[in-house]
Amino acid sequence: MNRVEHIAGHTFHGRKGPITNAFRYGVDYVLLDAEGAVKAPWLFSRNRANLMSVSDRDHGGPPGAGSGARWLREVLAAHGLPSPSKIELLAQPKTLGHVFNPVSFWLCHENGLRIVVAEVTNTYGDRHCYLCLHDDVSPIGPDDWIEARKVMHVSPFQPISGSYRFRFDLREDRIGIWIDHTNETGGVYTNLIGPRKPLTVAGVLRASLRRPLGSRRVLALIHWQALRLWLRGAIFRNRPTPPTQKASR
Incomplete structure (x- = not known):
């Protein structure tokens, strides 16, 4: 039985281009086996209500379904693509029945990390997944940068x-994930960094109090930072039709 791990870390967002903006916030993620039984403290549950939980219906497909x-x-x-021998999910947990993950990560292992699927969800409830892997599905190293075209x-x-x-x-003992988005107007740089420890x-309780x-x-x-950008003159773009495909590279 695999233990649930707790990443009490931080995320940084930095806007690139003529109107700059940057912020750093503390976040709590959990890492767990996505298919097998897990060992967790009594305040955490999988697929049922608790102070902190992770539900299958919140990941893998439309949000909530x-x-x-x-x-x-x-x-x-x-x-x-090959079916991995082990799949882990790295996500912010549901707290008192509510969850929103701007990005969660499916980690696919087969004698090493072979595929990562970044599950991106926007505030409108749209979701798209980016398949991150080498063309030959060789192990993903800690210094490797993997590119995917932005579609959502x-x-x-x-x-x-x-x-x-x-x-x-x-x-x-530690997780570090970096995402660098570049476009014709600049883009955004973001990361997630934090130590790995067993969830207790x-x-x-500390995460719930903090x-x-x-x-x-x-x-x-997210809405506070959006207001700041709007007040500083950043161009607001209306939500377009979301992509129909579930995942892309």
């Missing part, structure tokens, strides 16, 4: 153009 790792294996098969609207102050570059440095009752609103706080901060 997902099917977890089964969906992921179907997507990999549809793209002609995320920020109303960024165009749907350009590309993402991902880097994954996943160690036994004390850890759940950030009691959970993902509601994430949504509030």
